[in-house]
Amino acid sequence: MTSKERVLRRERDRGRIAAQEVQEKSTNMTGTELNAVDDRIPRFKEAVKKMNMLERPVGFVCKSTAGRVVRLLQPYDSTVYTGEPEELQAQFGFVWSNDPAKARPFIALSTSPYMTGDCCEQNEEVFRSKIDNNVHAPSVYPDGWEKAEA
DSSP states (O other): OOHHHHHHHHHHHHHHHHHHHHHHHGGGOOHHHHHHTGGGSOBHHHHHHHSOTTSSOTTOEEEOTTSOEEEESSOOOTTTOOOOGGGOTTTEEEOOOSOGGGOOBOOOOTTSOBOTTOEEEETTEEEEESSSSBOSOTTTOGGGEEEOOO
């Protein structure tokens, strides 16, 4: 094994350990904390290739192709239901961040409403929810949102 191969292996091992630590701590982490370490959270498609979501524990954290951090709420057979978390809202809870830099495009989900302080993006602007259980877009219910600096 060359020194370059050893370094790459060591880095892969570090990354795997860091990802495992996030999974172990994720149930006690806020959405903002999880989004801050989203580089250590596996991508949904890769996670499905590695293991069926039927075998994953409730609370398993992954990232949709759209970059949204999600928690598994209900294990399901991912060989039968092959959609992204955005299409499987009963199976996944979306994890929003208070950090404007981590804002993702707004999606209306009654199962994962935005809480006070959670950020979203709409029309290339970042907004922060002013209320709990907010399921309305900033353009639809502007009183529920304020502009946030990204």
